Structure formats: C-alpha cells, structure tokens
Amino acid sequence: MPNKLTCPKCGSEMNHHADKLIYPSEKLQTMAIDPALDGLIEETHACPGCGAVASRRAQ
Amino acid sequence: MTNCRALSIPVILGTTRKGRMSAHAARFMIRQIEKRPDISTELIDLSELPMPIDDAGEEIKDGAFSNKMTLADALVIVTPEYNHSFPGLLKHILDSCLKEYIHKAAGIVGVSAGPFGGVRAIQDFLPVIRELGLVNIFWDVNFGNVASMFDETGKLLDQAFVKRADKFLDELVWMAKTLRYGRENIALE
Numbered sequence: 001m002p003n004k005l006t007c008p009k010c011g012s013e014m015n016h017h018a019d020k021l022i023y024p025s026e027k028l029q030t031m032a033i034d035p036a037l038d039g040l041i042e043e044t045h046a047c048p049g050c051g052a053v054a055s056r057r058a059q
Numbered sequence: 060m061t062n063c064r065a066l067s068i069p070v071i072l073g074t075t076r077k078g079r080m081s082a083h084a085a086r087f088m089i090r091q092i093e094k095r096p097d098i099s100t101e102l103i104d105l106s107e108l109p110m111p112i113d114d115a116g117e118e119i120k121d122g123a124f125s126n127k128m129t130l131a132d133a134l135v136i137v138t139p140e141y142n143h144s145f146p147g148l149l150k151h152i153l154d155s156c157l158k159e160y161i162h163k164a165a166g167i168v169g170v171s172a173g174p175f176g177g178v179r180a181i182q183d184f185l186p187v188i189r190e191l192g193l194v195n196i197f198w199d200v201n202f203g204n205v206a207s208m209f210d211e212t213g214k215l216l217d218q219a220f221v222k223r224a225d226k227f228l229d230e231l232v233w234m235a236k237t238l239r240y241g242r243e244n245i246a247l248e
Contacts, residue, residue, distance in 0.1 A: 017242045018161045020192060044161040044192070048243035051064060053129050055158035 002059040005045045012049030019043055019058065032057075066098045066132045066235050073138040073149035075106040081170040083209040084202050085137040088168060091224045092135070098232070103127060108152055120155045128159035133166065133235035134193065140171040140180035150187060161192035162242045164234035166227055168200040176201025196234050198227040 005014040021039045024030055033039060041058035070092070072085040085102060092100040103124070111119045128134075138145040165188050169177020181199055188195045200223055202208050208217055215221070 015243050015245070016247050017245060018192065019247060020157065020161060022157075042158070044158050046162075046242035051130065051132075051239070051243070053158050053161070053242075 005054055005056065007047035007049060007052050008054065009052045010047060010050040012047050014045035014047050014052075014054060016043055016045050020055075066232065066239070067100070067130045068092055068098055068133045068135060068231065068235065069101050069103050069127055069131055070135040070137060071103045071105070071149075073105055073136055074141075074146050075148055076139070076141075076146075079139065080172070080202075080205040080209065081137050081139045083213040083215075084168055084170050084200075084205065085135075086213055087209075087215055087220070088135050088137065088200070088224060091221070091228060095228065095232070101127075105146075105148055105152060110148065110152060112151070115151060116154050117157060124152065125156055125159055128156050131159075131163060132239050133164035133231050134160075135166050135168060135231070136184075137168040137170060138177060138180050138184060140169060140173075140175070140177040143179045144183045145180040153187070153191060157191065162238050163193055164196060164231055164238055165193040166196045166198065166200075166231040168202070168227075170202045170205050172205060174203045176203035194234060194238060196227070196230045198230045200224055200227050 007014050020042045021037055022042050023039045029040065042055050043058050045054045070085050070088050072082055074081050089100055089102055092098055108124055109121050138149060167181050167184060169181045171177045178201060185195060200220065209215060
C-alpha cells in the first residue's frame with residue numbers, strides 16, 4: 001500500500017477515496033499508460049480534517 | 060460525521076449571454092439555499108471567470124475557481140438550453156478542474172424559453188457530470204417558459220417552484236453529506 005498523503009493545509013492524514021482513469025495526450029505521459037486500462041490512474045484523496053483534496057499519479 | 064464544517068453548495072450560473080434569464084433562476088436557488096442552516100453558498104457567474112480560449116482542460120485552471128470547487132460539497136448548476144444542449148462555455152470552464160469534483164454531489168437546474176425547462180440540455184449534460192466524477196441527484200428543477208416565471212426584477216411568479224426547489228435541495232444536501240462522509244472516511248479497497 002503506497003504511503004498515505006498528508007494534507008498540505010492542516011497536516012491530517014488524507015483518505016484515498018477514488019481512482020480516476022485519465023487519458024493523457026502528452027507523449028511522456030502516454031508512454032506510462034497501463035495497457036490493461038488504456039489510461040493512467042489518478043488517485044484522489046480527501047482530508048477528514050479540513051476537506052482539502054489532493055491527487056497523485058498511482059504508484 | 061467527523062467534523063462539523065458547514066456544507067458548501069455554490070450555484071454556478073452557466074451562461075454568459077446578455078439578458079440571460081438563467082440569472083433569475085440562479086439567484087432564486089441561492090435564496091432557497093440561504094434559508095437552510097449550516098450551508099454556505101455563493102453565486103459563481105461564468106461571465107466573471109477568466110476564460111482563455113487558446114487552450115483547454117486543466118491547462119486553463121483558474122486558482123480561485125479551483126479553490127471554490129475544492130471547498131464545495133455539492134454544486135447547483137444552472138444551465139439554459141441553447142440549440143437543444145447546454146452552453147459550450149459551461150463545459151469549457153468545468154473541464155478546467157477534475158480532482159476538485161470527485162465524489163461530490165451535483166444537481167442541475169434547467170432553464171428554457173420554451174416549455175420543456177431545459178430537459179434536453181440536462182440529458183446532454185449527465186454524461187459530462189459523470190465523467191467529471193460528480194454524482195448527480197435524481198431531482199432537477201425545470202424552468203420552462205422562463206420569461207413568464209420571473210418579473211423584470213427577478214421575483215418568482217410561480218410559487219410552485221419553492222416546493223420543487225425544496226425537494227431538489229433536500230436530496231442534494233443528503234447526497235452532499237453522504238459523499239463528504241465517504242470521501243473523508245471510507246478508503247478505496
């Protein structure tokens with residue numbers, strides 16, 4: 001399991017609640033496409049402390 | 060609930076057209092939301108947002124709009140129906156964010172000069188809402204024949220819309236609370 005994100009606003013541990021499939025168009029990103037999904041996974045995280053949201057490319 | 064922050068439910072006025080009657084509908088929805096305790100709201104007017112057209116998507120993200128979407132627990136999107144669909148500029152600005160919307164509630168208010176209350180615009184809009192990660196509720200508000208729904212000052216002339224908006228907001232608030240709990244407490248397996 002990848003490391004939990006820390007909220008950049010309040011420092012709380014964030015909750016990873018969604019994986020969004022995205023379809024990149026830039027060449028560097030297209031090289032990283034998961035062939036099984038035909039895209040890249042962007043993780044979405046929310047902060048239970050202040051409601052902030054953050055995302056990162058799935059590991 | 061893990062926190063007691065007020066719910067944030069902004070209203071997006073989805074057209075920049077001069078003389079837009081959707082502005083009356085949007086302000087009516089703001090007034091209805093303001094009657095409810097513990098909910099903050101504001102009007103987000105498309106015509107007041109920077110909207111470059113030499114690029115698109117997250118490349119044109121506006122910081123202030125992004126912050127409002129981050130804070131939002133739900134969106135009320137007021138869209139007119141133009142040529143049987145929703146305005147292209149509305150999609151242009153919505154496309155500028157993504158993570159800000161995911162697992163948040165959305166309700167659509169349709170507006171039309173004709174009798175159908177924007178239903179064709181709403182039907183076209185639903186796949187977009189879904190792909191943005193928003194969760195649409197099953198209530199809509201439909202202002203058909205909108206020129207006869209408000210007077211020139213924006214006063215509502217048909218009080219039936221108060222109850223319709225109330226039912227719409229009941230569902231939207233429930234969905235907003237539920238999704239906030241899920242976002243902040245239930246981890247993806």
